[in-house]
Amino acid sequence: MVYGPHTPDDRSRMLAALGIGSVDELFEVIPTSVRARPMHLPPGLTELDLMARLRTLAGHNRVDLASFLGAGVYRHHLPPVVDQILLRGEYYTAYTPYQPEISQGTLQTIYEYQSLLAELTGLDVVSASHYDGATATAEAALMTCRATRRERVLVSRGVHPQSRQTLETYFAGANLTFDEVPLIADGPAAGTTDLAALGRLLADPERPIGGVIAAQPNLLGLLEPMAEIGRLAHAAGALFVAVVEPVSLAVLAPPSAYEADIAAGEGQPLGIPPQYGGPYLGILACRDSLIRQIPGRLIGMTSDADGRRAYVMTMRAREQDIRREKAASNICTNQALCALAAAVYVAALGPGGLRDVAATGAARAAELAAALDDAGAPRLHTGPYLNEFAIRVPDAVAVHRRLLHRGILAGIPLAELEPGDASLAEGLLVCATESTTAEEIELFAWALRDELGSRPGVPAGSIGEGSR
Amino acid sequence: MSVTGPKLQPTLFELSGPGRAAGRRIPAPPADALDRLPSDSRRAVPAALPEVDEQSLVRHYVNLSQLNWGVDTGFYPLGSCTMKYNPKVNEWAARLPGFAGLHPLAPDETAQGTLELLWELERDLAEISGMDAVTLQPAAGAQGELTGILLVRAYHRARGDLERTEVLIPDSAHGTNPATASMAGFRTVNIASAPDGGVDLEAFRAALGPRTAAIMITNPSTLGLFERHIVELLEMVHAAGALAYMDGANLNAILGRFRPGEAGFDVMHFNVHKTFATPHGGGGPGAGPVGVLAPLIPFLPAPRVLREPDGTFRLERPGERPASIGRMRGHVGNVGILVRAWAYIRAHGADGLREVSDDAVLAANYLRGRLEADGAWEIPFAGPCAHEFIASGTALKRATGVRTLDVAKRLIDKGYHPPTIYFPHTVDEAMLIEPTETERLETLDAFADALLEIAREAHETPELVTSAPHSAPVRRLDEATAARQPNLRWRAATPAERSSAG
Ligand SMILES: Cc1ncc(COP(=O)(O)O)c(C=O)c1O
Numbered sequence: 001m002v003y004g005p006h007t008p009d010d011r012s013r014m015l016a017a018l019g020i021g022s023v024d025e026l027f028e029v030i031p032t033s034v035r036a037r038p039m040h041l042p043p044g045l046t047e048l049d050l051m052a053r054l055r056t057l058a059g060h061n062r063v064d065l066a067s068f069l070g071a072g073v074y075r076h077h078l079p080p081v082v083d084q085i086l087l088r089g090e091y092y093t094a095y096t097p098y099q100p101e102i103s104q105g106t107l108q109t110i111y112e113y114q115s116l117l118a119e120l121t122g123l124d125v126v127s128a129s130h131y132d133g134a135t136a137t138a139e140a141a142l143m144t145c146r147a148t149r150r151e152r153v154l155v156s157r158g159v160h161p162q163s164r165q166t167l168e169t170y171f172a173g174a175n176l177t178f179d180e181v182p183l184i185a186d187g188p189a190a191g192t193t194d195l196a197a198l199g200r201l202l203a204d205p206e207r208p209i210g211g212v213i214a215a216q217p218n219l220l221g222l223l224e225p226m227a228e229i230g231r232l233a234h235a236a237g238a239l240f241v242a243v244v245e246p247v248s249l250a251v252l253a254p255p256s257a258y259e260a261d262i263a264a265g266e267g268q269p270l271g272i273p274p275q276y277g278g279p280y281l282g283i284l285a286c287r288d289s290l291i292r293q294i295p296g297r298l299i300g301m302t303s304d305a306d307g308r309r310a311y312v313m314t315m316r317a318r319e320q321d322i323r324r325e326k327a328a329s330n331i332c333t334n335q336a337l338c339a340l341a342a343a344v345y346v347a348a349l350g351p352g353g354l355r356d357v358a359a360t361g362a363a364r365a366a367e368l369a370a371a372l373d374d375a376g377a378p379r380l381h382t383g384p385y386l387n388e389f390a391i392r393v394p395d396a397v398a399v400h401r402r403l404l405h406r407g408i409l410a411g412i413p414l415a416e417l418e419p420g421d422a423s424l425a426e427g428l429l430v431c432a433t434e435s436t437t438a439e440e441i442e443l444f445a446w447a448l449r450d451e452l453g454s455r456p457g458v459p460a461g462s463i464g465e466g467s468r
Numbered sequence: 469m470s471v472t473g474p475k476l477q478p479t480l481f482e483l484s485g486p487g488r489a490a491g492r493r494i495p496a497p498p499a500d501a502l503d504r505l506p507s508d509s510r511r512a513v514p515a516a517l518p519e520v521d522e523q524s525l526v527r528h529y530v531n532l533s534q535l536n537w538g539v540d541t542g543f544y545p546l547g548s549c550t551m552k553y554n555p556k557v558n559e560w561a562a563r564l565p566g567f568a569g570l571h572p573l574a575p576d577e578t579a580q581g582t583l584e585l586l587w588e589l590e591r592d593l594a595e596i597s598g599m600d601a602v603t604l605q606p607a608a609g610a611q612g613e614l615t616g617i618l619l620v621r622a623y624h625r626a627r628g629d630l631e632r633t634e635v636l637i638p639d640s641a642h643g644t645n646p647a648t649a650s651m652a653g654f655r656t657v658n659i660a661s662a663p664d665g666g667v668d669l670e671a672f673r674a675a676l677g678p679r680t681a682a683i684m685i686t687n688p689s690t691l692g693l694f695e696r697h698i699v700e701l702l703e704m705v706h707a708a709g710a711l712a713y714m715d716g717a718n719l720n721a722i723l724g725r726f727r728p729g730e731a732g733f734d735v736m737h738f739n740v741h742k743t744f745a746t747p748h749g750g751g752g753p754g755a756g757p758v759g760v761l762a763p764l765i766p767f768l769p770a771p772r773v774l775r776e777p778d779g780t781f782r783l784e785r786p787g788e789r790p791a792s793i794g795r796m797r798g799h800v801g802n803v804g805i806l807v808r809a810w811a812y813i814r815a816h817g818a819d820g821l822r823e824v825s826d827d828a829v830l831a832a833n834y835l836r837g838r839l840e841a842d843g844a845w846e847i848p849f850a851g852p853c854a855h856e857f858i859a860s861g862t863a864l865k866r867a868t869g870v871r872t873l874d875v876a877k878r879l880i881d882k883g884y885h886p887p888t889i890y891f892p893h894t895v896d897e898a899m900l901i902e903p904t905e906t907e908r909l910e911t912l913d914a915f916a917d918a919l920l921e922i923a924r925e926a927h928e929t930p931e932l933v934t935s936a937p938h939s940a941p942v943r944r945l946d947e948a949t950a951a952r953q954p955n956l957r958w959r960a961a962t963p964a965e966r967s968s969a970g
């Protein structure tokens with residue numbers, strides 16, 4: 001046994017107690033015609049060799065480059081206290097707190113997570129938790145249809161394409177429909193949700209809309225007129241879903257301030273490493289009146305038989321193990337440990353610290369924008385942004401590749417993120433956070449100027465040679 | 469309400485004091501950093517987040533952690549959940565900076581290590597399950613189910629077969645199965661189990677027809693029984709033009725013994741947080757990869773991980789495979805969890821994995837035998853069990869009034885996490901007991917002794933059992949009030965409330 005305790009003698013004792021000669025007898029119920037042929041897998045590795053192989057594989061990833069990648073997943077300073085707490089076996093080797101008497105650690109920390117996110121979003125009901133930002137957005141959209149008994153939603157193209165694609169998959173299953181609201185192509189409001197188009201889509205009496213979904217900041221990093229979008233949605237009897245980035249909520253108006261009914265978002269920026277896509281944290285919050293529609297786990301404060309304060313899973317009649325085919329969602333295992341990470345992160349920074357993270361990101365982003373503009377790549381849009389924005393670069397995909405070979409992850413080509421949109425074809429989406437250094441900004445600007453000035457073609461050699 | 473028990477903690481908000489916020493974490497931003505933002509987009513009132521120094525924060529979380537029970541604390545025989553030991557080397561692996569620090573939109577050529585690992589894991593899971601291909605995208609078992617049933621839907625639609633609107637599910641199934649069928653737009657047809665706990669072939673035969681899209685079968689079943697009639701059932705399903713989905717939550721019983729794809733299941737999910745020892749995290753995260761036979765491959769979620777002829781790896785590009793059901797979530801999956809699963813599989817190899825199931829099944833049968841010999845607990849189904857088994861407290865309840873819930877709470881006093889109770893719903897007063905392969909014989913014996921002792925207590929001093937737990941950090945909770953007047957977030961007391969309380 002690799003991790004098990006049983007010695008041959010233990011096994012013999014168990015077999016003897018059962019009165020059988022071989023463990024094979026316990027598998028005789030499997031019909032002979034479907035018994036497995038031997039599996040062909042690489043032979044088991046010792047811990048030493050396993051660690052060597054893992055180090056090699058990890059070493060084949062390049063995480064040492066100057067990175068300006070964002071689009072919903074951000075590199076932040078991670079206070080070591082967060083991971084120290086996550087490594088407590090009492091947290092990470094527990095499961096769903098079915099037995100509250102011996103799960104108060106998990107239950108209280110999740111209650112605190114709900115409370116912290118309620119402060120950030122301004123919404124009172126926070127479910128803990130969903131798989132990631134994309135599935136939380138899809139669940140939010142489904143919620144609007146359940147609550148309004150309507151079968152159609154509108155999604156701004158300022159919502160991350162992966163969230164829209166996930167919503168599309170979930171909606172296909174549920175036999176619901178959605179339409180996309182375009183972004184304005186030019187002028188001072190370019191890159192934000194087209195309110196006139198939204199108004200037209202909401203006005204169609206044949207197609208009543210259950211929910212309107214927009215992101216703040218949006219995919220392109222721009223600030224949306226959320227209050228106006230919310231007013232239009234509500235005037236048409238639809239619910240309003242705000243897709244939010246949680247760190248930004250330390251400085252941006254919370255969803256409650258612009259009357260959002262539901263907030264969804266990707267919680268990765270709250271203390272969770274990028275790790276190529278997950279596990280992350282799906283944030284989902286709503287106003288009190290929607291409490292029976294929200295899917296996912298809710299922890300409530302109550303008391304025990306001695307009157308002590310204690311916590312328990314509650315409002316369980318929404319969940320699959322009770323309601324089966326009538327449940328609000330099929331979610332069971334969620335992202336609880338990531339919710340714990342988010343709570344420890346927010347508490348470790350405190351209100352001032354979280355505000356500083358958001359504000360420093362904004363300041364660094366402004367420095368980046370100025371440096372890139374100076375290098376010949378102006379912003380693609382003129383509207384206000386927080387810490388992420390698009391720049392205009394002729395032949396953006398090729399330049400992006402050439403910069404990669406100089407050791408720079410020059411953001412994300414919008415032609416890859418939003419292939420259909422001609423107005424974005426020359427865009428690179430770039431971001432800065434508090435961990436972006438002045439040297440990285442300088443390197444990016446210098447290399448970009450060089451690329452734009454001359455020199456077509458991809459330089460030979462491996463990524464990052466001669467840089468950093 | 470007081471917060472007086474040992475280790476019980478006030479909330480973070482009560483620990484807060486102005487100016488206490490922990491540490492100088494990052495340089496202060498310039499004072500005008502946000503001036504360029506329009507004022508109406510900015511937060512008017514700062515969020516009322518707690519301000520706590522780092523030491524107090526650590527004590528808060530460490531003390532709270534000690535109110536928890538985990539596999540690292542002790543025996544956790546929670547049936548259907550496979551609470552086995554979580555190897556520490558896997559935690560180390562997932563935290564390697566090369567894995568943890570990789571951005572999901574990093575260009576393929578900077579992500580070769582992770583892509584190679586994912587590609588290998590897909591193949592390992594395919595080999596373990598006898599499936600032709602695997603997607604690692606689903607975030608948990610339930611999302612794997614949704615993926616699988618959407619694949620079924622796409623398969624029938626691609627054949628122009630639009631009449632298949634039903635999914636047949638035995639009544640012993642986990643709640644996620646029917647909830648999944650609904651989310652995927654199907655009607656659930658519940659099929660009663662046969663008296664021996666297995667599938668009722670005749671009931672399935674009667675329900676199968678041109679409307680059946682799929683059956684969802686858990687094998688071994690949620691009763692801990694291998695389905696004896698699996699061959700006939702699969703034949704019947706395929707003859708009706710339907711597909712067979714296997715809920716793979718119980719794969720820990722059959723590694724190296726039964727490969728669902730080889731046997732004829734068309735699609736299944738894995739729970740890597742069960743079979744492959746990735747931690748349960750207090751409720752998650754896990755991962756729920758899905759395996760399929762060849763006819764379903766075109767529909768798999770995008771993006772897939774591909775290997776180029778030159779041996780490099782890349783992600784599928786948007787739109788590259790038009791028949792795909794699309795995307796189930798952001799990016800490629802819960803990669804940090806998948807790294808752990810890969811490490812677990814590679815540490816074992818084929819022989820090691822088979823030994824895992826051998827020991828898991830042997831341990832479950834041994835424990836079951838100990839209880840059966842005593843007679844205090846009913847063991848409703850005859851013959852060997854798989855990796856878990858049902859014990860029922862129906863007779864005990866009749867004789868003493870002590871319910872399975874009480875027994876579970878009393879087990880806490882004896883130093884054990886209770887088994888899964890009242891699931892599956894088809895057995896009254898059920899306990900679903902899953903010891904896993906990583907518990908010592910001494911632990912199994914001591915647990916059996918504890919259960920037998922509780923049965924005696926139920927007869928002699930029933931109040932002792934019905935008022936349990938006595939030694940846990942808190943006693944039984946007022947769940948009714950929690951649901952009737954939900955308090956789901958901390959609210960600072962208003963000055964008026966504070967003075968009236970003082
Ligand atoms: C039999 C069975 N099916 C499905 C699931 C759902 O898996 P998950 O919790 O990973 O979503 C579970 C687990 O909880 C289970 O025990």
